[in-house]
Amino acid sequence: xxxxxxxxxxxxxxxxxxxxxxxxxxxxxxxxxxxxxxxxxxxxxxxxxxxxxxxxxxxxxxxxxxxxxxxxxxxxxxxxxxxxxxxxxxxxxxxxxxxxxxxxxxxxxxxxxxxxxxxxxxxxxxxxxxxxxxxxxxxxxxxxxxxxxxxxxxxxxxxxxxxxxxxxxxxxxxxxxxxxxxxxxxxxxxxxxxxxxxxxxxxxxxxxxxxxxxxxxxxxxxxxxxxxxxxxxxxxxxxxx
Numbered sequence: 385x386x387x388x389x390x391x392x393x394x395x396x397x398x399x400x401x402x403x404x405x406x407x408x409x410x411x412x413x414x415x416x417x418x419x420x421x422x423x424x425x426x427x428x429x430x431x432x433x434x435x436x437x438x439x440x441x442x443x444x445x446x447x448x449x450x451x452x453x454x455x456x457x458x459x460x461x462x463x464x465x466x467x468x469x470x471x472x473x474x475x476x477x478x479x480x481x482x483x484x485x486x487x488x489x490x491x492x493x494x495x496x497x498x499x500x501x502x503x504x505x506x507x508x509x510x511x512x513x514x515x516x517x518x519x520x521x522x523x524x525x526x527x528x529x530x531x532x533x534x535x536x537x538x539x540x541x542x543x544x545x546x547x548x549x550x551x552x553x554x555x556x557x558x559x560x561x562x563x564x565x566x567x568x569x570x571x572x573x574x575x576x577x578x579x580x581x582x583x584x585x586x587x588x589x590x591x592x593x594x595x596x597x598x599x600x601x602x603x604x605x606x607x608x609x610x611x612x613x614x615x616x617x618x619x620x621x622x623x624x625x
Contacts, residue, residue, distance in 0.1 A: 562619035571616035
């Protein structure tokens with residue numbers, strides 16, 4: 385995941401919000417769409433190929449995917465066909481191909497809409513809004529604050545202001561567990577059993593230390609993720625009971 389941090393750009397201006405993943409090998413187009421949609425209050429992640437898209441989706445969910453068809457390696461249509469076996473995330477296909485039968489192929493494969501290149505950003509925005517209107521209304525996701533940091537408990541995303549702080553899958557899992565048990569002391573065995581997949585209890589101390597380095601101003605004197613002697617660990621947010 386470390387190699388993806390340069391490709392993962394997330395902007396969060398307010399909640400509720402929609403999280404969109406842009407998958408396109410064209411660096412210029414990807415960056416333009418990231419900026420344009422970010423300015424319209426969408427949370428944006430990007431991937432330059434299907435391999436990166438799969439890895440990003442293994443860490444968090446998205447509300448909509450903008451997927452280019454023609455890319456090096458696995459193309460967008462084959463990826464969509466495979467995705468639809470397990471995932472119903474709305475997909476808007478982008479393609480330089482505009483023939484009717486190609487649009488039909490894309491829609492029959494499972495796309496929610498199809499937009500031919502070149503296109504107007506405003507038209508893309510309208511199509512995105514049209515797709516999202518057909519989805520259930522976005523709910524306010526619970527947010528937990530740690531000083532300058534905030535954690536989206538539902539999506540497992542950690543922010544410092546509008547900047548996303550990358551978490552490993554284990555760190556994300558642990559922080560979700562702590563957030564859902566705020567103020568409750570959890571033993572190493574509790575944390576091991578609540579994790580999916582279960583963690584080795586002997587590794588908990590190491591993982592907690594790594595997590596502290598990301599959420600604490602001073603990891604050697606933690607304010608939020610504290611040790612309870614002989615019992616385990618407890619997480620406090622800014623709004624402590």
